[in-house]
Every structure is written in C-alpha cells, then in structure tokens.
Amino acid sequence: MxxxxxxxxxxxxxxxxxxxxxxxxxxxxxxxxxxxxxxxxxxxxxxxxxxxxxxxxxxxxxxxxxxxxxxxxxxxxxxxxxxxxxxxxxxxxxxxxxxxxVSRMSRVLEVDYENRCIRVEAGRTNLSVTDAVEAEGFFYAPDPSSQLACAIAGNIAMNAGGAHCLKYGVTTNNLLGLTMVTMDGSVVEIGGSHLDAGGYDWLGLVCGSEGQLGVVTEATLRILPRPEGARPMLIGFASPEVAGACVSDIIRAGVLPVAIEYMDSKFIEVV
Ligand SMILES: Cc1cc2nc3c(=O)[nH]c(=O)nc-3n(C[C@H](O)[C@H](O)[C@H](O)COP(=O)(O)OP(=O)(O)OC[C@H]3O[C@@H](n4cnc5c(N)ncnc54)[C@H](O)[C@@H]3O)c2cc1C
Structure with missing residues (x-):
C-alpha cells in the first residue's frame, strides 16, 4: 500500500x-x-x-x-x-x-426513552451504549464483533454492522443525527433526533465516509426495546449448502431472526 x-x-x-x-x-x-x-x-x-x-x-x-x-x-x-x-x-x-x-469523549449526554434515542459523545464504545439503556429494557442494535472496544465514532465512519443487522440494519439505519467538526474547525449539526430529518441526506454521506469529511464528536442513536420472547438457538448442519438453504427457508417463511450467525466446522475447531 x-x-x-x-x-x-x-x-x-x-x-x-x-x-x-x-x-x-x-x-x-x-x-x-x-x-x-x-x-x-x-x-x-x-x-x-x-x-x-x-x-x-x-x-x-x-x-x-x-x-x-x-x-x-x-x-x-x-x-x-x-x-x-x-x-x-x-x-x-x-x-x-x-x-x-476521541477516546476521552465517552459520556452519555441524553437518553430519551419516549422517542427511543440516546445522545452520546462519539468516543463511547458500542457496547456501553447498550449498557446505558439495558436496565430500561432497551438496546443499540448495530453490534460489530469488536463492540466491546470499538467506538461509535469508528462505527459511523465505517458504517459498521453485526449479527443484529439482518433485522435492524447497519449503523446508517440507526443513526439519527451527529455533530461534526470540519477541516477548518467549523462545527456542523447534521440530522436530528428522528429518522429522515429534512433537507439533503448529509447523514447518509458522512456515515461510511471513513473520516474523510471531518471529526464526528457526538451522535444521536436509535435505541430499541429488547425483543420479547427471543431465545438463542444453536443448529448443526451437514454442510454449508444445507445451512444456507435453511436460512433462505426461514426468511421465505416470513420469519426475520433478531440475529443470525454462521460458523463452519474449521472455525468451530479453532475456537
Ligand atoms: C476482532 C474484530 C472484529 C470486528 N468485527 C466487525 C464486525 O462484526 N462488523 C464490522 O462492521 N466491523 C468489524 N470490525 C472492524 C471495526 O471494529 C469496525 O470498523 C469499527 O467500526 C471501527 O471502530 P473504531 O472505533 O475502532 O474505529 P477506528 O479503527 O479508530 O477508525 C476507523 C475509521 O473511522 C475513522 N474515524 C474514527 N473516529 C472518527 C471520528 N471521530 N470522526 C470521523 N471519523 C472517525 C478513522 O479515521 C478510520 O477511517 C472488527 C474488528 C476487529 C478487530
């Protein structure tokens, strides 16, 4: 490179x-x-x-x-x-x-359960967003496997996703607004505290822009009530093809799992 x-x-x-x-x-x-x-x-x-x-x-x-x-x-x-x-x-x-x-900037600034959103500083780690709201039965859906360590800032820049994204989408589907500092030091507010704020979709442009447009310092994120009755289920399959067909069948039947993850036999041995 x-x-x-x-x-x-x-x-x-x-x-x-x-x-x-x-x-x-x-x-x-x-x-x-x-x-x-x-x-x-x-x-x-x-x-x-x-x-x-x-x-x-x-x-x-x-x-x-x-x-x-x-x-x-x-x-x-x-x-x-x-x-x-x-x-x-x-x-x-x-x-x-x-x-x-932005690791020093990790505070929760506001939680609004009625409107299902949370405002955080961008250095807050992904998992600690859920930590802040789970006592009230809520969670933040995008869950990269690195969620214990990675920051909301990096999630926004990379439009990160994880196992929950089949049902709830990736970061861009759960980001409502943000504060960003541009190259010359100007502070801009983008989006709001609800989905699809008016005007151009600057939020969609910034999310996934890999830090090229400025430094994100705060974000308003969508939080969701924990799904009722969700249960983990582990299923073994004879081959990847059979596993893939099972996923297609589940979705074709109109069931959208909260999360779905697949590991082949080699990785199971390694883990
Ligand atoms: C073990 C492991 C598992 C992973 N699993 C997943 C996964 O399941 N799904 C997934 O999507 N990714 C995954 N990743 C990749 C990575 O964790 C994600 O891309 C994550 O979003 C990066 O966040 P970060 O805070 O570490 O960002 P960094 O690595 O610090 O930065 C990533 C990018 O964001 C930019 N950036 C950082 N902060 C800001 C800011 N404040 N403003 C603007 N731009 C900024 C940086 O310039 C850089 O371009 C994994 C990584 C590891 C090591």
Missing amino acids: DMPAPSTDVLNRKSRVIDRLKGALSAEHVKSDPVETRAYECDALTAYACQPLCVLLPGSTSEVAEAMRICSEERVPVVPRGSGTSLAGGALPTSDCGVLG
Whole structure:
C-alpha cells in the first residue's frame, strides 16, 4: 500500500505546531514522544504502521474545533481515530499527521426513552451504549464483533454492522443525527433526533465516509426495546449448502431472526 509522502515543511515546523496544540488542549493531551505515540502507529491492520507527528486527545467538541483550526492553519493532515479496531487501515497515520483520538469523549449526554434515542459523545464504545439503556429494557442494535472496544465514532465512519443487522440494519439505519467538526474547525449539526430529518441526506454521506469529511464528536442513536420472547438457538448442519438453504427457508417463511450467525466446522475447531 502506498501512503502519501509526508510534507517536509510540516516536519520542519513540528515543535511550533506542537506548542500551538499544547496551548489549545493542555500539554498532557498532546502526545509527541515516540514512546507514547507508538500505540497510535496503526489500527488492527498491523501489517502497516507509521509513527504520527503527534496524537491529540481533546475532551470536547470545542477542543476538537480548536485543534482542527490549528492543524488547518499549519497544513497538518488529521487522521481521526476511535478505538483503532479498523481492519482496513482507516486510522493509519503518516509521519506528518496528527492522529485525533476521541477516546476521552465517552459520556452519555441524553437518553430519551419516549422517542427511543440516546445522545452520546462519539468516543463511547458500542457496547456501553447498550449498557446505558439495558436496565430500561432497551438496546443499540448495530453490534460489530469488536463492540466491546470499538467506538461509535469508528462505527459511523465505517458504517459498521453485526449479527443484529439482518433485522435492524447497519449503523446508517440507526443513526439519527451527529455533530461534526470540519477541516477548518467549523462545527456542523447534521440530522436530528428522528429518522429522515429534512433537507439533503448529509447523514447518509458522512456515515461510511471513513473520516474523510471531518471529526464526528457526538451522535444521536436509535435505541430499541429488547425483543420479547427471543431465545438463542444453536443448529448443526451437514454442510454449508444445507445451512444456507435453511436460512433462505426461514426468511421465505416470513420469519426475520433478531440475529443470525454462521460458523463452519474449521472455525468451530479453532475456537
Ligand atoms: C476482532 C474484530 C472484529 C470486528 N468485527 C466487525 C464486525 O462484526 N462488523 C464490522 O462492521 N466491523 C468489524 N470490525 C472492524 C471495526 O471494529 C469496525 O470498523 C469499527 O467500526 C471501527 O471502530 P473504531 O472505533 O475502532 O474505529 P477506528 O479503527 O479508530 O477508525 C476507523 C475509521 O473511522 C475513522 N474515524 C474514527 N473516529 C472518527 C471520528 N471521530 N470522526 C470521523 N471519523 C472517525 C478513522 O479515521 C478510520 O477511517 C472488527 C474488528 C476487529 C478487530
């Protein structure tokens, strides 16, 4: 994989850039020591790695905006990062870039059970969204297998999905609104707290855009009541073809399982 060549101009201005960013975010949330930035040199695609110029760990939308404004003025590329579980190198830095991680931004901002939605900061992990509402009998449906670690920010950028998506759709079907900071530090609000907000479908554009349009800092997500009477069922099949035919039969019969997952015999042995 060919990565863009780093800008020597930016590399030469490293200390000035970092001083400006420390002034905006506080020194402890701007990492430039290679010992500390090493953890950000790659995502789960570990075949490719590169130490970034610095790592920025803002704690609010306004801090993200300030960091983006400075990076824009200094012509420093920014790679947004959630939890770094992407398997596609989406959060892979270049040596002249700032990795902007949203992991410090993980609060629940509002839960609205009547309208079935939750507003969270984008660094919140996927599973902890469900944790926040399950006592009231609700859950957040998109469930990538990495849900213990991956962040809503990364889920939005990759339009993530999981076993529940057959019935409930992927992230784009469960995302109602978001706050995003664009490259120049502007803060934009997109969507709302209900499905299909008016105007252009900017939400559909941002969801799945792999961090190329800005840094998502907050999101309003659809939460659903836990399905009543759902029971796990494990079925063994003689071959993948028979298993596939069974899935087709279930769906043809008008039954849409809450979740469905398949493992072949080799993987069962490995696990
Ligand atoms: C064991 C394992 C199992 C997995 N299972 C699944 C699965 O079942 N389904 C599935 O869909 N994926 C799966 N994945 C892939 C990965 O977990 C998902 O793509 C997840 O959504 C990435 O989230 P993250 O927070 O780790 O994002 P990161 O890896 O940090 O970033 C992913 C992308 O999002 C961008 N991004 C991050 N934060 C922001 C932000 N604040 N604003 C804008 N862009 C941002 C990054 O620049 C990058 O392009 C799996 C990965 C692993 C390691």
